[in-house]
Amino acid sequence: MFNAIQRSTGRIAATLIVAGLAAVSLTACGASGNGNAQPGSASDLDAALEAGGELTYWTWTPSGEAQAEAFMKEYPNVKVTVVNAGTATDEYTKLQNAISAGSGAPDVAQIEYYALQQFALSDGLLDLGAYGFGDLESDYTASTWGAVNLNGGIYGLPQDSGPMVMLYNKAVFDQFGLSVPTTWSEYIADAQKLTAADPSKFITNDAGDPGFAQPLIWQAGGQPYKTDGSSVTIDLQDAGSKKWADTWNQLLKPGLLADIPTWSDDWFRALGDGTISTIITGAWMPGILESSVPDGAGDWRVAPLPSYDGSPVTAENGGSAQSVIKQSKNPALAAAFLKWLNNSDASIDVFLGTGGFPSTTAQLEDPAFLEEAPEYFGGQQINQVLVESSKNVVPGWEYLPYQVYANSVFPDTVGQAYANRSDLNAGLTAWQENLVTYGQSQGFDVNK
Known part of the structure; x- marks a missing residue:
């Protein structure tokens, strides 16, 4: 949601980020990068939530603060600090600079689908497959899952979609x-x-x-x-x-x-x-x-x-995922937060409350969602048109x-x-x- 609005940010910032990305992209493939993340397993997620800790989350999504508050209420051992580091390209410049420097990156960041491959290629993102995220494929539309399933790895979970x-x-x-x-x-x-x-x-x-x-x-x-x-x-x-x-x-x-x-x-x-x-x-x-x-x-x-x-x-057209940055000092906790953020009804309900359009099939098939008839649109059940469109992406x-x-x-x-x-x-x-x-x-x- 709202990602296309942010796409109009400055071209200077875009040039800066690409310089950083291109400088590391070809040498980073297959390397360990600057991150501290180690391979994990699905069982590590529950253990990390129980142990607790602190996370930083970069997002421009209007629902970000409310989602973090809901998460911390459910998991009081975890503190999530939400930072709006700028929207789209502005955030990407800061994120790539932090990845290149080896410090200063958040644990979780919002990244639009069109930019995701650049960060995955530059070895800045954690492959979430080790945490069992590959089993979540059926929970998402084909086009959004394809956007995070890159080069044999799972580099995020879809947040929204833009058919x-x-x-x-x-x-x-x-x-x-x-x-x-x-x-x-x-x-x-x-x-x-x-x-x-x-x-x-x-x-x-x-x-x-x-x-x-x-x-x-x-x-x-x-x-x-x-x-x-x-x-x-x-x-x-x-x-x-x-x-x-x-x-x-x-x-x-x-x-x-x-x-x-x-x-x-x-x-x-x-x-x-x-x-x-x-x-x-x-x-x-x-x-x-x-x-x-x-x-x-x-x-x-x-x-x-x-x-x-x-x-x-x-x-x-548009849409974002959230990804775990490989630099995270607590990758299992970051992955657990990400899974809750984009795969739990509690979080997605908050997201929908701010007008977001989901990528998750459960919400897209929910009769209550399909039958919404906003007065602004003359009482038309607009979600039926939108959901049908999500099934017809080339x-x-x-x-x-x-x-x-x-x-x-x-x-x-x-x-x-x-x-x-x-x-x-x-x-x-x-x-x-x-x-x-x-x-x-x-x-x-x-x-x-």
């Missing part, structure tokens, strides 16, 4: 006679009709965001990144990447996209006054919309993400082992196509060239 859906302003759709699109062709037709009728209104906004473009490439069947050890293949002109770019060009080039940065004040105002009539986003967005756009109450609805042929395929997506850097240079490459309303394929090609050069400079064997 993509379309939120739309029913009042605007009714006013302009728009049909809810099931295909991208219908979506483009709606965009043309809407802006032709009122040039001040747009089907959606997109000022250029890698956290938005890549999930849509994913939905289109693209698999532009493949990693096998230190060997990396990048093809941002594969069939899925081109399919997305050719489709989105039909919105970008004619000026049918509002040039408003997502998460800006202007964006929230545009959602409230009908300037923007759809949001292509993750399942965590309804809670944000309800709390941040009061003027939209009663107008918005949730629908499946449009696809190329009308079939219900989607991708993940498998097989991978991120780069230097994805934080990749996202940081998106504005300088693909972003130029947005600025000039020119061909997104050219922007993707420029991005690829940058990523190949950078990866090679860091010691990866990168092949186009």
Whole structure:
């Protein structure tokens, strides 16, 4: 939940973290790293909880403090100090610096799925398989479990998920006679009709965001990144990447996209006054919309993400795991806290109370959750749409082992196509060239 909001943090921080990650990534594979963690077993978790101790937990999740309080009430021998070390990239910079220095890292940290592989590759995270975490696979959706199951290890437990859906302003759709699109062709037709009728209104906004473009490439069947050890293949002109770019060009080039940065004040105002009539986003967005756009109450609805042929395929946008940092002096206690945090009903109930969208199958299948009908969304049982979307995520997506850097240079490459309303394929090609050069400079064997 809320992870996509944090993705807009500064590019300077992204460059700093990547410098640290890349410097250690290729030499760390298979090494013991700077951590104090030793192999354990599942029985060690109960013993650690009984013995107690102190833990530090880095998170930006709004429910973090309340979850820690609930944990300490259940396990009074344990003290958990919650620290907001900054959101997303800001936290990653501090975390990587602490890992590289060999001190100062927390016991448990929140890490978005797209960045998780970098920390696992740099040997900063504890493989939780020894504590029996592999047995928890069936408790999570396939896409989120795949995000933490990397290179044969379990490097965290999923917290939330972001299967993509379309939120739309029913009042605007009714006013302009728009049909809810099931295909991208219908979506483009709606965009043309809407802006032709009122040039001040747009089907959606997109000022250029890698956290938005890549999930849509994913939905289109693209698999532009493949990693096998230190060997990396990048093809941002594969069939899925081109399919997305050719489709989105039909919105970008004619000026049918509002040039408003997502998460800006202007964006929230545009959602409230009908300037923007759809949001292509993750399942965590309804809670944000309800709390941040009061003027939209009663107008918005949730629908499946449009696809190329009308079939219900989607991708993940955002979401985080929590991981045990290998530097932890009490890895068994940290693992026990993590297991409670993302695998206990008591903790997940607190998380859901702040509007989070779960990754756990038990909650996703709970009739009470499925039957919720928020007044903000006109009494629609929106979770039924969101949960169905979580079942239709295209498998097989991978991120780069230097994805934080990749996202940081998106504005300088693909972003130029947005600025000039020119061909997104050219922007993707420029991005690829940058990523190949950078990866090679860091010691990866990168092949186009």
